Amino acid sequence: MIQQKHEDDCPACSHITKAPAVCGGSACIDSTRIRVIDVVQAQSEGYAPERIQDLFALNLTLAQVYSALAYADENQQEIETEYSEHERAFDEGVRSRDEHLEARSLTER
Numbered sequence: 001m002i003q004q005k006h007e008d009d010c011p012a013c014s015h016i017t018k019a020p021a022v023c024g025g026s027a028c029i030d031s032t033r034i035r036v037i038d039v040v041q042a043q044s045e046g047y048a049p050e051r052i053q054d055l056f057a058l059n060l061t062l063a064q065v066y067s068a069l070a071y072a073d074e075n076q077q078e079i080e081t082e083y084s085e086h087e088r089a090f091d092e093g094v095r096s097r098d099e100h101l102e103a104r105s106l107t108e109r
Contacts (some may be wrong), residue, residue, distance in 0.1 A: 008072045015067035026082060027071055029064045030054075037082050039068035 010016075015030045027036040034056050042052045049065045052071045062088055 010070060012070035013067050013074065015061075015064045016071045027068075027075070027078070029068055032058050032059065032064075034068075034086075036068045036071050037079060037086075038040065039065060040055060040072045040079060043069065 016027050016036060017030045018027050020026055023033055025036050028034060029039070038056070039052055042055055043049075049062060050084065051061045052065045053062060056088070068070070
């Protein structure tokens with residue numbers, strides 16, 4: 001598996017890797033499947049880095065949390081694009097579900 005570390009681009013991002021086979025190639029904290037976007041989301045919900053450490057199934061170090069936040073700061077366009085893609089996929093899922101339920105209710109009448 002090819003893994004790309006990001007410490008050359010951003011020394012503070014040494015705990016961030018990207019691998020096509022892990023989380024669809026999203027930036028993740030090294031040796032985990034915790035995506036940078038998940039850490040950013042937690043911060044946007046008001047969690048402090050010290051609290052973010054304990055939010056996931058795996059406890060993170062503060063260095064890993066800050067590395068994820070630094071990576072997000074250095075790669076804002078990537079993070080915004082990922083948010084947009086997730087939102088689009090969610091909206092598509094809701095639309096598809098609603099169409100399915102509507103078609104099902106018509107056949108049950």
